[in-house]
Amino acid sequence: MNVREAIEKRWSPRAFSDEQVDRKIVKELFKLGGKAPSAFNEQPWTYLVGFKGDKSYDLIFESLGEFNQNWTKTAPVLMIGVVRKAFNKNSTPNAHDRHDLGQATAYMTLAALEHDIYLHQMGGFSADKARELFDIPEEFEAVTAIAMGYVGDKNQLPKDLAEQESPESPRKAIEEFVFEEKWNQAIK
Numbered sequence: 001m002n003v004r005e006a007i008e009k010r011w012s013p014r015a016f017s018d019e020q021v022d023r024k025i026v027k028e029l030f031k032l033g034g035k036a037p038s039a040f041n042e043q044p045w046t047y048l049v050g051f052k053g054d055k056s057y058d059l060i061f062e063s064l065g066e067f068n069q070n071w072t073k074t075a076p077v078l079m080i081g082v083v084r085k086a087f088n089k090n091s092t093p094n095a096h097d098r099h100d101l102g103q104a105t106a107y108m109t110l111a112a113l114e115h116d117i118y119l120h121q122m123g124g125f126s127a128d129k130a131r132e133l134f135d136i137p138e139e140f141e142a143v144t145a146i147a148m149g150y151v152g153d154k155n156q157l158p159k160d161l162a163e164q165e166s167p168e169s170p171r172k173a174i175e176e177f178v179f180e181e182k183w184n185q186a187i188k
């Protein structure tokens, strides 16, 4: 699968099959995510990972908001993406920490599609709860939760979510987000 095919295939399912993802594959995906570029090559990302049935999974699940708990129930893998807020080398704030975490997660997301594995990122979780449950040190911050697994049957979801489940969601035209010469002047 080439990159374009992976990008076109990607979407964020909520219905996951309960088939577990091989730990070896998950580790390979983290390795590929870790190849993302980052400011000063800081690699400010850390991931907490849990496999359904283990303690880590339950702790991540506990930190999710109710809406997300409703559909993540069958996801075989849960993660939390964490950043280190300051540069290791001089302790100055890293303004690009979240940007770089997003890139690593995007790399992982695209690489996963080769195995028909999908990632669904979530802002709906409590970073404070994650800090408390995992004893995350002060200099780090939890940014996003992520569900990962194979696509399942949408009818396992609550009715309203089943209706929303779709590989296609609307996108802005590039003229809405690419400008030339001055602000708001769409690319020609």
Ligand SMILES: Cc1cc2nc3c(=O)[nH]c(=O)nc-3n(C[C@H](O)[C@H](O)[C@H](O)COP(=O)(O)O)c2cc1C
Binding pocket: 010, 011, 012, 013, 068, 120, 121, 122, 123, 124, 125, 144, 166, 167, 169
């Ligand atoms: C940072 C981030 C936070 C998100 N938070 C949630 C969330 O809490 N719950 C949820 O169901 N989806 C969440 N999403 C998924 C988005 O709603 C989804 O990516 C968007 O609607 C585009 O759909 P697509 O990914 O299928 O193309 C989040 C996505 C991102 C990148």
